[in-house]
Amino acid sequence: MIDLGPHAAFIWVSYAAVAVTVAGLIVWLIADGRKQHSDLDALERQGVRRRGSVGVR
Amino acid sequence: MQTLTQRLANPTRFMELSARLLPWISAASAILLAYGLYLAFIDSPADYQQGETVRIMYIHVPCAWLSMMVYGVIAVSSFGLLVFRHPLADVSAKAAAPLGAAFTFLALLTGSLWGKPMWGTYWVWDARLTSVLILFFLYLGLIALRSALEDEGAAAKLTAILALVGVTILPIIKFSVDWWNTLHQPSTDFTSTVDPSMRLPLLVMAAAFTLLFFAMHLKAMRNEILRRRVKALRTQAVAGRDRLAAHATTQGAAE
Numbered sequence: 001m002i003d004l005g006p007h008a009a010f011i012w013v014s015y016a017a018v019a020v021t022v023a024g025l026i027v028w029l030i031a032d033g034r035k036q037h038s039d040l041d042a043l044e045r046q047g048v049r050r051r052g053s054v055g056v057r
Numbered sequence: 058m059q060t061l062t063q064r065l066a067n068p069t070r071f072m073e074l075s076a077r078l079l080p081w082i083s084a085a086s087a088i089l090l091a092y093g094l095y096l097a098f099i100d101s102p103a104d105y106q107q108g109e110t111v112r113i114m115y116i117h118v119p120c121a122w123l124s125m126m127v128y129g130v131i132a133v134s135s136f137g138l139l140v141f142r143h144p145l146a147d148v149s150a151k152a153a154a155p156l157g158a159a160f161t162f163l164a165l166l167t168g169s170l171w172g173k174p175m176w177g178t179y180w181v182w183d184a185r186l187t188s189v190l191i192l193f194f195l196y197l198g199l200i201a202l203r204s205a206l207e208d209e210g211a212a213a214k215l216t217a218i219l220a221l222v223g224v225t226i227l228p229i230i231k232f233s234v235d236w237w238n239t240l241h242q243p244s245t246d247f248t249s250t251v252d253p254s255m256r257l258p259l260l261v262m263a264a265a266f267t268l269l270f271f272a273m274h275l276k277a278m279r280n281e282i283l284r285r286r287v288k289a290l291r292t293q294a295v296a297g298r299d300r301l302a303a304h305a306t307t308q309g310a311a312e
Contacts, residue, residue, distance in 0.1 A: 002098055005109040007174040014113045014167045018120070021159055022269065029276045036283035043287065048294040050286065 066144050068282050075275045082272040089265035096258035104255070113171040115258050119266035120164040124192060125227055127157030127270060131199070132224040135217035145278070147213040148285075150220060151203060152277035156270060158196035165189060176240060184233035185241035188226060195223045 004011050043049075065071050097115040104111035131153050137146035168186070169179045180186065199216055206212035234243045245251060251259065 004112070005103070007108065007110045010170045010174055011109060011112050014116060014170045017166055017170075018116045018163050021163055025156065025159055025273060029273060029280065032280045033276065033283070036280055036287055039287045040283060040290070043290045043294065046294065048290045048297075050290060050293070 062143065068144060068148075071145055072279060072282060075279055079272060079275050079279075082268055082275065086265055086268035086272055089261055089268060093258055093262035093265045096261055101254050101258050107175060110171055110174050111255065113167055114255075115262045117164060117167040117171055118259055119263045120160045120167060121189070122263055123266055123270055124157060124161035124164045124189065125230060126267070127153050127160060128192065128196075128220075128224070128227060130274070131157065131220050132227075135220040138213060138217045139221070147217070148278050148281045149274070150199075150217065151213075152281050153274055154196055154199045154203075156273055156277065158193065158200065160266075160270070161189065161193040161196055165193060181240050183239045183241050184237040185230065185239050188230045188233050192226050192230060195219075195226060199223075 065074070093115065097112055101112075101115075103109045107114075131150045134146045134150035134153070137143040138150065165186075168189075172181075173179050199220060202219060203212045203216045206215065231244075233239060234241055
């Protein structure tokens with residue numbers, strides 16, 4: 001473990017907060033993208049299609 | 058001949074191009090982030106005044122930089138929407154707002170966690186800190202205003218106007234340390250006042266965070282385009298059903 005001196009807790013909490021927030025944003029973006037894709041697929045299965053949409057994702 | 062902006066005005070073309078760019082930007086960001094963390098923790102010394110807490114600067118400065126840069130992206134996009142009616146401008150502004158709010162929150166939080174051991178307090182109502190807090194509320198205001206209005210066209214325009222009015226906060230943040238007597242240190246001249254051993258990790262982390270933002274922004278824009286397609290298809294499906302129902306009623310009445 002790296003010795004970060006008497007203020008180590010402040011340093012680790014800072015890095016942990018950034019890591020958790022960035023990871024949260026990435027998970028949210030990926031989950032949102034998957035939801036939009038599955039909604040589009042569901043609509044296309046029902047036969048609802050926009051003109052010229054074939055193969056564009 | 059079309060300019061790049063005109064070519065990108067087509068959402069379908071944007072989806073194709075962004076799908077190709079996204080893995081490269083994400084990979085470049087991850088590599089730079091790993092290198093930046095190595096420099097920040099292993100290959101850079103403690104500061105002679107700040108001690109080990111200088112390592113907080115390697116994430117605080119990139120977050121603070123992004124808090125302002127992302128607002129700049131929103132302001133340019135808002136201008137693009139109001140003046141040029143660029144089809145992707147509103148998508149860009151909407152996608153950037155939550156990302157900007159997150160980085161501004163992190164700039165405030167990491168600054169506060171650096172302030173306690175260095176200044177002896179988590180918070181002071183200093184011009185720099187207060188103006189960045191206002192920027193954070195501005196981001197929340199943009200998100201809240203958009204979600205409060207059902208009409209998407211009106212929401213886009215009003216949010217763009219608020220974003221352009223709010224852009225005045227950027228020079229206030231930038232020059233707050235020169236205009237007022239603040240506890241926050243003055244602007245840093247990276248070429249002369251930062252030792253090269255600390256300048257490199259700062260610059261690498263700033264570059265990594267900037268690429269990280271662009272990767273997330275592209276992904277958020279792609280999601281927003283897909284969301285609008287889903288909405289348009291649902292509206293189209295409902296309109297189709299209504300037409301069929303009206304046709305059936307007319308036929309029934311005729312018989």
